[in-house]
Amino acid sequence: MASSSSSSSSIHIKSGPIEGDVLWLQPKHVSEHVWNGEADRKLHIRRAVPMYQGQEEIPEEIIPLLRQSGFYWIMKMGYLKINSSLITAFIERWRPETHTFHLRCGEATITLQDVSVLLGLHTEGALLIGQTNLDWAELCEELLGVRPQEGELQGSVVKLSWLAHHFSEINIHDGNVEQLQRFTRAWILRFIGGVLFVDKSSSKVSLRYLQFLRDFEQCSAYAWGPAVLAYLYREMCSATDYKIKSIGGMCILIQLWAWERCTTLAPKRTPSIIENKPLGHRWLRRGNQHIGNDDLIVFRRKLDIMKRHEFLWEPYTATVMSMLPPICLVGSMSWCAVVPLICFHVVEWHQPDRVLRQFGMQQPIPESPSQPWNVHGLTLKGKMDENWFQLLAPFISQWNNRAEFRVDVYARQEGLLSFNSDYMVWYRRKTKMFIDPNNANTATLGEVTETLQYMVSPQGRNTWTVDDLVPYVEKLAILSQEQERITEPVAHGPASERRFPPQEFHMLQSSVETRGFDRRREIVQAEDFSQHMEQRGHGMYYTPPTFAQYPSQMYQYPFEGHDTDMSASEHSFGGVAETQPHFSWPTMTPSQQHDAPMATPNAPLGQQWDVPGAIPPMGDLLGVDLRHEFSAEAEEQGRRQRARRNPDRQARRWDRPCGTSHC
Numbered sequence: 303m304a305s306s307s308s309s310s311s312s313i314h315i316k317s318g319p320i321e322g323d324v325l326w327l328q329p330k331h332v333s334e335h336v337w338n339g340e341a342d343r344k345l346h347i348r349r350a351v352p353m354y355q356g357q358e359e360i361p362e363e364i365i366p367l368l369r370q371s372g373f374y375w376i377m378k379m380g381y382l383k384i385n386s387s388l389i390t391a392f393i394e395r396w397r398p399e400t401h402t403f404h405l406r407c408g409e410a411t412i413t414l415q416d417v418s419v420l421l422g423l424h425t426e427g428a429l430l431i432g433q434t435n436l437d438w439a440e441l442c443e444e445l446l447g448v449r450p451q452e453g454e455l456q457g458s459v460v461k462l463s464w465l466a467h468h469f470s471e472i473n474i475h476d477g478n479v480e481q482l483q484r485f486t487r488a489w490i491l492r493f494i495g496g497v498l499f500v501d502k503s504s505s506k507v508s509l510r511y512l513q514f515l516r517d518f519e520q521c522s523a524y525a526w527g528p529a530v531l532a533y534l535y536r537e538m539c540s541a542t543d544y545k546i547k548s549i550g551g552m553c554i555l556i557q558l559w560a561w562e563r564c565t566t567l568a569p570k571r572t573p574s575i576i577e578n579k580p581l582g583h584r585w586l587r588r589g590n591q592h593i594g595n596d597d598l599i600v601f602r603r604k605l606d607i608m609k610r611h612e613f614l615w616e617p618y619t620a621t622v623m624s625m626l627p628p629i630c631l632v633g634s635m636s637w638c639a640v641v642p643l644i645c646f647h648v649v650e651w652h653q654p655d656r657v658l659r660q661f662g663m664q665q666p667i668p669e670s671p672s673q674p675w676n677v678h679g680l681t682l683k684g685k686m687d688e689n690w691f692q693l694l695a696p697f698i699s700q701w702n703n704r705a706e707f708r709v710d711v712y713a714r715q716e717g718l719l720s721f722n723s724d725y726m727v728w729y730r731r732k733t734k735m736f737i738d739p740n741n742a743n744t745a746t747l748g749e750v751t752e753t754l755q756y757m758v759s760p761q762g763r764n765t766w767t768v769d770d771l772v773p774y775v776e777k778l779a780i781l782s783q784e785q786e787r788i789t790e791p792v793a794h795g796p797a798s799e800r801r802f803p804p805q806e807f808h809m810l811q812s813s814v815e816t817r818g819f820d821r822r823r824e825i826v827q828a829e830d831f832s833q834h835m836e837q838r839g840h841g842m843y844y845t846p847p848t849f850a851q852y853p854s855q856m857y858q859y860p861f862e863g864h865d866t867d868m869s870a871s872e873h874s875f876g877g878v879a880e881t882q883p884h885f886s887w888p889t890m891t892p893s894q895q896h897d898a899p900m901a902t903p904n905a906p907l908g909q910q911w912d913v914p915g916a917i918p919p920m921g922d923l924l925g926v927d928l929r930h931e932f933s934a935e936a937e938e939q940g941r942r943q944r945a946r947r948n949p950d951r952q953a954r955r956w957d958r959p960c961g962t963s964h965c
Contacts, residue, residue, distance in 0.1 A: 315742045318734040321899050324671070325399055325734060327542075333394050333737050335544040336602075344598050345390045345541060346548040348504040350462055350496030351380050352489055355470075360489075363472050367486040371515070372522035373493070375422030375580050375629070376530075380497045382554050382586060388567065389553050391601035392560060394737050398539035398678070400671045401653050404733045407610040408665065408719070408726065409656045412534070412559050415637040417527040418630050419618050420558045422580030425527035425633035429644045429701055430514065431694065434458070434686050438509045445512055447484045457686070458509045465492050465507070487515045499533050499645065500550030510646065527633065528652070528701075530555075532643035535650035539678070558582045562617045566604050577625045581618070599738075606741035610718055615659045637661070639704040640672055642697040646690060647680045649697055655709045663712040665719065667728045670902060728900045747781045750774050 317337045319325050328334060332343065354361050358381050360368065368374040395403045402409040414425045438458045443449040448468050450460055469488040473481065495507020515521055534551035541549040561568040562581070573584040595601070623631070636652075638661055643650050651673040658665045691698070700707065719726060736742035753774055757766045810816055 315739060315746060320731045323902055324732040325397055327399055328734060332542050332544045333734055336394060336737050337739055342598055343544060345386055345393060347384050347386050347389065347553050348500045348548050348550040350504055352492040352496060361472060363482060364486040364489060367518055371518040372424045372526065373490055377493055378586065379421055379554055379582050380493060384553055384557055385596055387596045387598040388560060388601050389556055390598055391605055392556055393538060393541045395605060396538045396542055398542055400656055401535055401651055401673060402656050405613060406608050406735060407613050408729055410660065411657050412555060413637060413654055413660065414527060414531060414652060416559050417531050418633055419626065420555065420580060420582035422627065422629050423527040423530060424522060425525065425636050427523045427525045429525050429698060430529035431644060431646060431690050432510060432513050434510055434682060441512055442509055445487055445516060459506045460509060461506050462492055462495050490515055498530055498552055528643040529645035532645045532648045532650040536648050563614045565612050566608065575622060575625050578627045580630055581622060602737055603741055606736050606738055607744055616662055636704055638710045639707045640709060641701050641704045641707055644694065644697060647682050649677045649680060658712055659715050662714050664715045665725050667725055731900050743781050746777065750777050
């Protein structure tokens with residue numbers, strides 16, 4: 303048998319993804335620049351929180367009206383500090399193609415459930431679409447009581463400083479309710495322009511939102527939650543361009559989402575839940591308004607090496623939900639719906655079908671992303687006279703019928719999803735698992751370990767030679783950064799020329815101090831530290847299913863069809879590809895069994911929607927049946943197999959020369 307060893311070995315890791323039908327924007331994504339070693343880009347968070355009398359606080363007089371309008375809870379969250387490095391690290395993993403973060407453990411995203419639970423913002427009601435060609439000066443005078451002078455109004459936009467100047471004091475005289483309402487509208491506008499829907503200047507706000515603040519009760523009936531999430535999605539998608547240096551929108555939502563789900567990223571002390579307040583409010587307690595580490599490289603590495611148990615798929619337990627105020631539970635029908643999120647011209651797709659584990663369901667291989675690419679970059683430029691209700695009629699219709707687009711039809715996911723499940727095998731080929739190539743060594747180490755496990759398995763012992771171990775041993779040396787110690791020749795130093803033997807001084811022999819400074823120390827016996835591999839069933843994870851038939855897992859030489867293939871091929875472990883010569887063994891490890899491209903349903907993209915136009919049929923959003931590995935029967939069988947003390951003992955016996963277990 304030909305040998306695959308060579309005089310020297312090296313590790314070559316490709317950026318990923320292996321197959322580009324899902325992440326087709328990868329060549330234009332910020333993560334590609336990071337991989338190539340270009341200068342780190344730390345995003346600037348555009349935010350201008352409204353202040354009253356020099357303090358970051360809400361005037362007590364307007365709190366009742368803020369509660370009535372539905373803005374009170376989210377305004378409180380606006381004062382929490384933001385860690386820009388954490389936000390930047392997550393943007394490097396945000397994918398505009400799918401509206402999800404691509405993490406080591408799979409796709410995850412911020413959903414309408416997170417908006418409701420963390421911020422307490424309304425996620426039901428009419429979409430935030432209105433007129434874009436009103437007489438803005440007249441509307442301003444009607445609802446705010448002051449008319450912008452010439453030069454103070456540019457189209458529909460006024461400066462936040464103009465609002466702060468005219469509404470610096472409440473000035474309520476004789477119970478003037480109208481003045482209080484005007485001040486409250488101005489305060490909400492300042493929050494909208496400075497936190498929720500921040501433009502590139504961070505200093506202006508459009509008066510088109512003022513039309514929704516006429517009546518405070520009616521204001522709370524609009525779908526502000528979907529609008530806030532849509533705008534944040536758009537900002538996150540834009541920020542994946544390496545040339546973009548800042549990000550707006552409700553970025554604190556990204557931070558809260560990460561703190562609740564990623565145990566290695568949250569502050570060390572997680573505060574307790576405050577009853578009858580949105581979950582995010584617990585981070586407002588004194589002592590928790592810090593941002594902790596602000597090192598981008600640290601956050602990037604933590605995400606690159608994150609283990610699957612370090613991501614919490616369901617942080618909102620029944621106990622948590624029972625302590626929230628009613629507004630956090632309104633709109634739960636939309637949480638699992640694949641629908642458009644709309645804020646005027648911003649149309650971004652909500653894709654819970656790609657993150658079903660966040661809702662406790664099993665995750666099949668998802669279909670092609672739903673986002674129509676021809677509406678992903680819409681702006682208001684040159685469209686002020688458009689009838690947006692007519693233009694976005696198909697999207698409005700789908701939102702109004704969102705109950706028909708729910709994806710809560712899958713069985714519950716028990717425990718962590720297997721690394722070798724259909725979804726994870728598909729995902730590793732479609733994603734970019736690592737952002738920093740220095741952290742991608744983990745994947746190569748995993749592949750080397752997996753291969754060595756196969757080589758010592760019953761069937762591997764008959765198909766591999768000692769020479770085949772050489773490249774893997776060399777790679778282990780590279781990964782352990784011990785190349786110098788292993789490869790450098792022995793270098794002898796000079797002999798010692800001068801010797802100074804230890805001396806003894808007999809003095810103060812009656813003093814206990816002469817017993818040494820360690821006389822009061824206790825002797826502690828070091829305990830043995832050990833880590834064990836989990837017991838494996840008859841079909842060990844490195845045992846290919848082709849040869850998992852009892853009584854023998856062995857495949858004896860010579861076998862039909864075996865030949866040595868020295869051509870290069872790509873193998874993947876953890877979403878990275880390594881090009882190397884390989885042998886066409888009769889069996890391969892799980893990662894190596896999937897060299898052929900894996901199909902994504904309806905890939906690469908769904909049909910583009912004409913605006914206006916008819917909604918394409920979306921009756922079956924996923925169209926993929928769960929495989930046997932996801933079933934409860936398979937899980938029960940796996941538990942029974944793991945319970946066996948020595949699952950491959952019988953296979954080893956059948957390897958004896960006589961072919962029986964009694965030789």
